[in-house]
Amino acid sequence: MSDAELVLRSRCVITPEGARAASVVVAGGAITAVLPYDADVPAGARVEDLGDDVLLPGLVDTHVHVNEPGRTEWEGFWTATRAAAAGGITTLVDMPLNSLPPTTTADHLRTKKEVAARKAHIDVGFWGGALPDNVADLRPLHDAGVFGFKAFLSPSGVDEFPHLDQGQLARSLAEIAGFGGLLVVHAEDPHHLAAAPQQGGPKYADFLAGRPRDAENAAVANLIAQAKRFDARVHVLHLSSGDALPLIAAAKAEGARITVETCPHYLALTAEEVPDGASEFKCCPPIREAANQDLLWRALADGTIDCVVTDHSPSTADLKTGDFATAWGGISGLQLSLSAVWTEARKRGHGLEDVVRWMSTRTAQLAGLGRKGAVEAGRDADFAVLAPDETFTVDPAALQHRNRVTPYAGRTLYGVVRSTWLRGERIVADGEFTEPKGRLLDRTG
Structure with missing residues (x-):
């Protein structure tokens, strides 16, 4: 222990064995x-006594649209990673869209890394994209270190990232399964969406009717069938x-290689409270x-849903019009995700151990980030x-x-991040940030 640099001491540390009073020893960033x-404190170590504040493993958010380069006015690595911290x-x-170019080739990945390297306040990894015409690019992207591949089964909202039909999905899945990769999927069926009423205007009820549950249900059923066909690893995004x-649940019981996420806004906000035009x-x-x-919430408790991520998908304020048909579809949630989930979780009888499992441990497992997601020896500090x-x-x-448009405005939330x-380095405290210290991660660590 003589090389210890830091001891963080708290009366409540969330560890894999549960919550307990502990002293966490850090050396060399681990x-x-x-x-x-x-x-006893190891010789030479600096002690930070956190008192009754809770020490959690840093959260791992595997679904973020940073949008840089190309749409940096929507967000960007500097602002996104500060908000996350x-x-x-x-x-x-980071998701492969809505940046320009999208992360759909190894060259495009290099472009994104060059931009991110100078601006990341936290560690950043990258998803690649699976498009109708880039099957030949998937293996090179995998070899370049992306954590997996994002695909849409219905229109993405941006022209440069078209969705896959069932035949294209099969071709991409066959290729990805061949090298042991992961496909993460926006699962809404375009035929069910096309059949739903599309009225537009300011009424939220009309928008909701245009994105029915059966569009998700059908897409998930088709994805499960394809995953079984190729023995492929798939992940359902933002259920x-x-x-x-x-x-x-049935697919998991049958051994299908499927995991599922949901998002804070689905767990903390309800359709009944959405004002028209908002x-x-x-x-x-x-x-x-x-x-x-x-x-x-029930599915999170029983493990049918594996994890919770933000799907942080911002835009400039002018794209959030009062017409639900034309407004950009995305919620900014990085800075508030932990507090939003914790506020609702505590009401429903869940503890911080559950929140850590959903938002850190299992998300790290999803991406294969073995050094993240837990307070235990051998992990990053x-x-x-x-x-x-x-x-x-x-x-x-x-x-x-960057754009401070949020559905959480005016809401009172539990959980203040101190x-x-x-x-092992404090990167933000009481609103004060250090210079960027994040690293770019790849699938091999």
């Missing part, structure tokens, strides 16, 4: 030991339909009714320090996101 709270997130994996859960609530799939939300019983009212002006640490 956790070297988790000791009893009152253990302010919310206790220490690792994110909002509770009706798809029995299909997923397109800051618009996302696809949509925020659904309270009864549906209950099903999602990435932490969030949380005051779980303190509340704050969301003020958009206080957010680090500080965030990356490899």
Whole structure:
């Protein structure tokens, strides 16, 4: 222990064995030991006593649209990673759209890395994209270190990232399964969407009717069938339909290689509370009714849903029009995700151990990030320090996101992030940030 540099001591540390008082020893950017709270401090180590604040592993968000380069006015690595750090997130994996160019070739991945390297306040990895015409690019992207591949089964909202039909999905899955990769999928069926009423206008009920649950259910069923056909590993992105859960549970029981995520906005917001014209609530799939939300929480509790991620998908404020048909569909959630989920979780009898499992441990497992996601020896010393019983009212002006449009404005949330640490260094505390210290990650670590 003589080389220990830092000891973080808290009366509540969330470890894989549960919550306990502990002293966490850090050296060389890694956790070297988790000791009893009152253990002797290794010689030469600096002690940070956190008192009653809770020490969590840094969150790992595997679904973030940073949008840089090309649409940097929508977000960008500097602002996205600052917002993430302010919310206790220490690792994110960037989606291949809505940047220009999208991350659909190895050359495009290099372009994105060149931009991100100078601006990342936290660690950043990358998904590749699976398009109708880039099957030959998938293996080179895999070899270049992407964590897997994103595909849409319905229109993505941007012309440069077209969706896959069932034949194209099969070709991409066959290729990806051949080298042991992962396909992560926006699962809404375009035929069901086309058959739904598309009225436009300011009424949220009309928008919700145009994105019915059966579009998700059908797409998930087709994805499961294709995954079984190729023995492929697939992941359902941002599940909002509770009706798809029995299909997923049955597929898991049968041994299908499928995992599932949902998002804070589906767990904390309901269709009944969305005001007409309030397109800051618009996302696809949509925020659904309270009864549906209950099903999602039940599925998190029983493991049918594996994890919770933000699907942070911002735009400039002018694209959030009062017409749900034309407004950009995406919610900015990086800075508020931990507090939003914790506020609702505590109401439903869940503990911080559950939140850590959903938002750190399992997301790290999804991406294969073996050094992230837990407070235990051998992991990176990435932490969030949380005051779980303190509340704050969301003020958009206080957010680090480039465009501060949020459906959480004015809401009172539990859980104040006191500080965030990356490899044993405090990178933000009380709104003060260090210079960027994040690293670019690839699938091999």
